[in-house]
Amino acid sequence: MKPSFYDRPVVEVARDLIGCVVRHEAAAGVIVEAEAYHDSEPACHAFVGLTARTATLFGPPGRAYVYRSYGIHALLNAVCEREGVGAAVLIRALEPVEGIELMRRRRGMEGVESLCSGPGKLTQALGIGLGHNGTDLARGPIVVSARPPAWREVPVAVDRRIGITKAVELPWRFSAAGSRFLSRPVRVAVV
DNA sequence: CATGGGATTGACT
DNA sequence: GTCAATCCCATGC
Numbered sequence: 001m002k003p004s005f006y007d008r009p010v011v012e013v014a015r016d017l018i019g020c021v022v023r024h025e026a027a028a029g030v031i032v033e034a035e036a037y038h039d040s041e042p043a044c045h046a047f048v049g050l051t052a053r054t055a056t057l058f059g060p061p062g063r064a065y066v067y068r069s070y071g072i073h074a075l076l077n078a079v080c081e082r083e084g085v086g087a088a089v090l091i092r093a094l095e096p097v098e099g100i101e102l103m104r105r106r107r108g109m110e111g112v113e114s115l116c117s118g119p120g121k122l123t124q125a126l127g128i129g130l131g132h133n134g135t136d137l138a139r140g141p142i143v144v145s146a147r148p149p150a151w152r153e154v155p156v157a158v159d160r161r162i163g164i165t166k167a168v169e170l171p172w173r174f175s176a177a178g179s180r181f182l183s184r185p186v187r188v189a190v191v
Numbered sequence: 192c193a194t195g196g197g198a199t200t201g202a203c204t
Numbered sequence: 205g206t207c208a209a210t211c212c213c214a215t216g217c
């Protein structure tokens with residue numbers, strides 16, 4: 001997707017990313033779950049302002065923000081809104097579509113449903129690491145591209161974000177309604 | 192300079 | 205359901 005796609009309110013981008021494809025080398029999947037984060041609310045890393053850690057978030061839209069979570073996992077985000085605003089969409093789950101054997105080897109499991117059903121799982125399955133922080137999502141090596149025809153009109157469910165302790169009430173989690181590949185079930189409404 | 196806390200996962204009771 | 209693993213970085217002394 002072009003940078004202009006990401007240079008919009010982060011909640012809109014999160015919703016519109018459902019159904020888009022993430023590829024890294026020989027592995028690819030359709031985004032079935034994503035969450036929005038914005039520097040105006042305390043669950044966002046950028047809430048603390050511009051620091052070494054958040055520099056990518058405040059940078060130009062359309063880049064990858066990759067950080068280490070719980071000392072173990074790498075989590076992938078797409079930086080949104082204009083430079084100077086700290087906002088990003090966390091990619092939380094993919095439906096695997098290509099390189100499934102490679103994903104199985106990297107994850108050490110068989111079931112397709114568990115290969116990319118979580119933000120730390122999908123980076124492991126796709127071979128994404130901290131070295132990808134700041135890279136361009138239009139140029140690669142991680143590439144996000146438009147919805148395939150079958151995903152053009154996918155119904156999107158809305159829910160509260162997962163795994164956070166602040167601003168838990170915001171309905172900023174989006175997912176492909178009824179998908180078997182989510183990190184956790186949806187509790188609320190469908191748009 | 193020391194410390195505390197995660198946008199998680201997988202193993203275990 | 206509970207819990208440990210593990211490390212970067214923001215904060216506070």
